[in-house]
Structure formats: C-alpha cells, structure tokens
Amino acid sequence: MKHSLSEGRQLVYLQGIEGSYLRELDVRVIGYENGGYILDRTIMHYQGGGQPGDRGVLLSGDLSIPIYNVKKKGKNVLHLSTVETPIDRGKLVLDWERRYKIMKMHTLQHAISSVIFQDGYESLITEVFPGYGFIESNRDDIKIRGEGYDINKISRNLKRYDVRREDLDPRLMARCNLDKLPKSISEISVVEIEGLDLCACAGTHVKNTAEIGDYWIRAPGNRVEFGLF
Numbered sequence: 447m448k449h450s451l452s453e454g455r456q457l458v459y460l461q462g463i464e465g466s467y468l469r470e471l472d473v474r475v476i477g478y479e480n481g482g483y484i485l486d487r488t489i490m491h492y493q494g495g496g497q498p499g500d501r502g503v504l505l506s507g508d509l510s511i512p513i514y515n516v517k518k519k520g521k522n523v524l525h526l527s528t529v530e531t532p533i534d535r536g537k538l539v540l541d542w543e544r545r546y547k548i549m550k551m552h553t554l555q556h557a558i559s560s561v562i563f564q565d566g567y568e569s570l571i572t573e574v575f576p577g578y579g580f581i582e583s584n585r586d587d588i589k590i591r592g593e594g595y596d597i598n599k600i601s602r603n604l605k606r607y608d609v610r611r612e613d614l615d616p617r618l619m620a621r622c623n624l625d626k627l628p629k630s631i632s633e634i635s636v637v638e639i640e641g642l643d644l645c646a647c648a649g650t651h652v653k654n655t656a657e658i659g660d661y662w663i664r665a666p667g668n669r670v671e672f673g674l675f
C-alpha cells in the first residue's frame with residue numbers, strides 16, 4: 447500500500463511496471479534472523495496489501511536454499527527459509543510461474559474494483575492468490591453486468607510511478623481510501639491502468655491487461671470472486 451522512495455530502490459520489483467518482470471537478481475546477504483535472510487535488495491514481494499509473499503530459491507555455489515515466503519518485520523524484509531547457511535552473496539530466483547499468475551490476478555482486481563466503483567461499490571477488502579481472488583464490498587447487491595468486464599479483451603497499458611502526497615489526484619482519494627493512510631507517508635506508489643483506474647499499490651501487476659487471458663467472475667452477496675481459467 448505504501449513505501450518510501452528509498453525503500454523503493456531496495457524493492458526492485460517496484461521500479462516501474464518492468465521491475466515486476468525480473469525473475470532473478472544477484473544479491474548481497476546482510477544476515478539471517480527470525481527465520482529469514484535479509485538481502486541488500488530483492489525481486490520478491492513481501493506479504494501484504496492483499497497479495498501473498500513470493501517463493502523461490504537463493505542460489506550460492508552448489509547450494510539451492512528454498513525461500514517459502516517473504517514477510518516484513520520492522521524495517522527488514524525477511525526471505526523465510528528453514529535452511530540457515532552463512533553466505534555473503536547469492537542469486538535470488540523467483541518462482542515465476544506462481545508470481546505471474548499473481549500479477550495477472552492483482553491487475554484483474556484493480557480493474558474489477560474500478561468497474562464496480564463506477565456503480566457505487568467500494569472495495570473494502572481485497573485478496574489475490576495465484577489464480578483466485580476476491581473483493582469484499584460495502585453493499586451486498588452487486589450485479590455483474592456484461593458491460594465493463596471485458597477487461598482482458600481491451601489492451602490497456604499499466605504504469606507505476608511515485609507521487610508526493612500533496613500532488614495526489616483527487617480521484618485517488620475516492621477509489622482507494624487514501625485518507626486512511628498515516629499522515630507520515632509522504633510519497634505514494636501509484637499504479638495506473640490506462641483509461642480505467644488509478645490506485646495506490648505496492649503489489650505486482652502485468653504490463654498490459656491483454657496478458658490476463660480468460661477469467662471467470664461471480665458475485666455472491668457482498669463478495670466479487672474471480673479467477674483465471
């Protein structure tokens with residue numbers, strides 16, 4: 447949901463939309479604590495903002511150290527692993543197949559949230575997983591019309607950029623509840639779907655909505671559920 451610019455340089459996956467497409471990265475290992483490796487920089491998204499943490503491996507020499515999740519604890523991003531080995535450097539390799547599904551799902555979630563918002567429904571809670579996701583809204587009478595849900599059929603580019611809080615577009619305040627963000631957050635990472643949506647987000651997304659491919663959607667009660675075929 448938020449990050450500072452300096453953290454953004456460490457979180458390589460947040461450098462433009464392209465940063466989310468890096469599958470491997472040479473890293474320096476700062477240490478191992480609380481069950482996880484701390485690295486100088488990373489391509490792995492840490493769990494939060496309605497998106498799961500990434501998985502993958504940390505390679506060093508003949509070693510292949512499994513990373514089963516990534517979480518933030520205090521200021522540190524922990525690459526969680528049950529294998530503790532003292533190493534100085536390594537190559538971080540993402541479980542790309544899983545991550546790419548999450549990128550499609552997160553992009554789909556933004557688009558659906560934007561479409562239902564136009565009909566007066568707020569997205570109070572959003573969660574995406576590899577291949578499945580849901581939105582919980584403030585009202586329980588959501589109707590999925592045909593119109594507006596052809597998200598994967600219209601080619602729209604995505605962009606990511608940092609905005610100073612005082613320069614934020616008022617449209618952001620409406621769809622994304624930015625007034626809930628602590629006043630101490632001065633710079634906000636914004637994801638824009640060309641001609642459709644603008645929202646603060648520190649997750650990962652695809653470059654173009656056409657990448658999403660076929661998906662299903664249904665709306666039981668106050669939830670919208672959706673997934674990839």
Ligand SMILES: [Zn+2]
Pocket residue numbers: 552553556637647648649650651
């Ligand atoms: Zn997002």
